[in-house]
Amino acid sequence: MTSISIRDYRAEDEEQWVRCRVLAFLDTPYFDNVLTSKEHYTNPTIELVAEEDGVIIGLLDLECEETPGTVCSARPGLGAMLWHLAVHPDHRREGIASRLLAAAVDKARQRGIVRLEAWTRDQATVQSWYERRGFKLVDSYLHVYLDGGRELNGALRSEIAGLRPVQAFAHYVGDDRAGMRTRFKRVHECSLYELGIRG
Numbered sequence: 001m002t003s004i005s006i007r008d009y010r011a012e013d014e015e016q017w018v019r020c021r022v023l024a025f026l027d028t029p030y031f032d033n034v035l036t037s038k039e040h041y042t043n044p045t046i047e048l049v050a051e052e053d054g055v056i057i058g059l060l061d062l063e064c065e066e067t068p069g070t071v072c073s074a075r076p077g078l079g080a081m082l083w084h085l086a087v088h089p090d091h092r093r094e095g096i097a098s099r100l101l102a103a104a105v106d107k108a109r110q111r112g113i114v115r116l117e118a119w120t121r122d123q124a125t126v127q128s129w130y131e132r133r134g135f136k137l138v139d140s141y142l143h144v145y146l147d148g149g150r151e152l153n154g155a156l157r158s159e160i161a162g163l164r165p166v167q168a169f170a171h172y173v174g175d176d177r178a179g180m181r182t183r184f185k186r187v188h189e190c191s192l193y194e195l196g197i198r199g
Contacts, residue, residue, distance in 0.1 A: 003052075004050055004051065004052045004057065004058075004091075004094070004096060004099075005050070005051050005052075006048055006049070006050055006051075006099055006100060006103045007048065007049060007051060008047065008048060008049075009038075009047035009048060009049050009059070009061075013049055013056055014037065014038045016055065016056035017038050017049065017056055017059055018035060018036065018037065018038060019056075020056045020057060020058065020059055020086060020087075020088050021035060021059060021084060021086045022034055022035075023088055023089055024086035024087055024088055024089060025086060026089070027089065028121070028123055028126070029121035029122060029123050029188050030121060039061065039083065039084075041061075041063045041083075042063075043063050043064055043065060043066060043070070043071055044063075044064045044066065044111070045061060045062060045063050045064065046060075046061075046062040046064065046080070046104050046107045046108060046111075047059075047060070047061050047062070048060045048100050048103055048104060050087070050091075050096045050099065050100055052091070056088075057087065057088040057090075057091045057096065058086065058087040058088065058091065058096040058097065058100055059084055059085070059086050059100070060082070060084060060085045060086075060097075060100040060101065060103075060104050061082070061083045061084040061085075062080045062081065062082055062083070062104050062107075062108060062116070063080060063081045063083060064078070064080040064108065064111055064113055065078045065079050065080065065113070066078070072115070072117045073117060073138070073139070073192070073194075075115070075194075076114075077113075077114035077115060077198075078111075078112055078113050078114055078115075079113065079114070079115045079116065079117055080108050080111075080113045080115075080116050080117070081116075081117050081118075082104075082116055082117065082118040085097055085100065085101065085118070097129070098133070101133065104116075105195075105197050108197060109197055113197065114196065114197060114198050115194055115195060115196050115197060115198075116135075116194065116195045116197060117192060117193070117194050118130060118135065118192070118193045118194075118195075119190055119191065119192050119193075120190070120191055120193065121143065121188040121189065121190055121191075122188050122189040122190075122191070127191065127193075130193045130195075131193075133195065134195050134196075135193035135194060135195045136193065136194055136195075137191055137192070137193055138192050138193065138194045139191070139192040140189050140190060140191040140192065141171055141172060141173045141189075141190055142171070142172040142173075142177055142180055142181075142187050142188065142189060142190065143169070143170075143171065143172075143187065143188040143189075143190050144169070144170045144171070144172050144180055144184050144186075144187050145167070145168075145169055145184065145185075145186035145187070146165075146167065146168040146169075146170065146184060147167055147185065147186070148166050148167065151183070151184055151185070152165055152166070152167075152168065155168075155183075156168050156170075171190075172187075177189075
């Protein structure tokens, strides 16, 4: 039996990091949010990986504020945004995401972070996972995909001569969420969860 270690991300992990993230997101509402390289951040970060036998099987990226409201929502205290939390599909339900989160929380507390924020789409298993770990739902809006013809007609037009939109991605913050879901085929609720980590 091999052991899984949680450690800091290193530059040489990038290819495996990308592969793990792609496979982890493939069967989620983020299936087409494909990255070809690892993101880098403006603010200090906590970047962790879970490794087994030299293979990255889980990852977590947390960007930490140095000034409240610069990365996270404008609420009291320093926050940190959980940009990525993913586990390779062959290693789900082994407690890896929980171990990554616990290690990140410990490191965040040491930096004076008092709350974590995480955005996720409408996937019940993921939302339930956050809620079981003490995250609270604090906000949401819709991700709306507009795909050609009827969906774009009347919703979007170009003011540039000769430029015709064929697809679009939009955020909807209005009150007619049911209407958006009726009008467009692909609509996701994007939800903000927050975890207090004081003390």
